Amino acid sequence: MNDGISDSIEFTEDGPEGASIWLSSHAIAAMIEAATKAGRCETGGILIGRYGAEGWSADVVEATPKPKGSGSGWFWFRRSKTGLASLLESRWQAGLYYVGEWHSHPGGVPVPSRDDVRAMRRIAGDQSYHCPSPVLMILAGRPRTGWSVSSTLFRRGHEVRLEAGRK
């Protein structure tokens, strides 16, 4: 998918266990806005949403901008935890949870780097996130050429790449 992503996206995986992740148009717009503002530097934040009742499914309703104290360069992004606990606390009251991470690859491809994979495994094993199977979404591209989003689920230490379709 490319130029002018404005509709929501449904990501699915058809393996024996299956998985589906719905990404709201609101969250996509927030990611594009943050990435546009960040220019040639990477940026990112966390994904907030709710889990479905059957199989592995999640609805991502919100993609936050980078917390204060985050660091970034052309090829790296390190999200700080500043304000995260209180933000998640307020979302819990609305039945929303931490689902995973997102960041941009300006002018790059939406493929997780080795460092990205390492960071996601660390989060999966970090009790404070209460998220043993976190999702990583990568927004790649630039304002002029358009954007694409990938979705990877880290399920029990395995990377599961989901396919994007519109819904």
Ligand SMILES: [Zn+2]
């Ligand atoms: Zn990355």
